[in-house]
Amino acid sequence: MQNHLTIVDHPLVQHKLTLMRQTTTPTAVFRQLLREISQLLAYEVTRELETDTKTIETPICQMQAPELAGRKLALVSILRAGNGLLDGILELIPSARVGFVGLYRDEETLKPVQYYFKVPSELDKRLVIAVDPMLATGNSSVAAIDLLKQAGATNIRFLCLLAAPEGVARMKEAHPDVQIVTAAVDDHLNEHGYIVPGLGDAGDRMFGTK
Ligand code: URA
Secondary structure (H helix, E strand, C coil): CCCCEEECCCHHHHHHHHHHHCCCCCHHHHHHHHHHHHHHHHHHHCCCCCEEEEEEECCCCEEEEEEECCCCCEEEEEECCHHHHHHHHHHHCCCCEEEEEEEEECCCCCCEEEEEEECCCCHHHCEEEEECCEECCCHHHHHHHHHHHHCCCCEEEEECCEECHHHHHHHHHHCCCCEEEECEECCEECCCCCEECCCCCHHHHHHCCC
């Protein structure tokens, strides 16, 4: 495998992330930025997808042209905040198969509790990209990857917007084979399990709840 951690330091990604971090950014703008940034991150996470060639006709001549090889990839949203990343990526890869893992974080123990699991068939033959904007303690992300592996997935990547060093370390320990792609690794987690400086509660900010 390539690097366990890939930080997408592209200026467009970093600029959009700065806007998203700001308290004054309204819900509608936050959601739009998340959609845009998810596509830039998806570009990076799919960089090494395999291609075949097929014969096509251009208006000028015949050529051997590349196309994506193998099974359609599977996007798995870790509910509920994962859906904010999912929508944008699906615009870029409309034929992807989609799964959902429902885990909520117990606010006292910070441990994940499962309430929903539905994923595409033949996960073992697909690249599986699990999406969740915030890799904080890593507890729910690691639990979601555990479930995906139990369902047969062997080639998994984890796409998030922001990570804490604690979450990156936890994922590396539990799932060293899973590449993390993120826009930034922040400083630390606070006592409530929030990423510092972070952007607050990603779900609340994208859905306008509180
Ligand atoms: N989940 C969030 O939405 N934000 C954090 O900072 C940590 C976990």
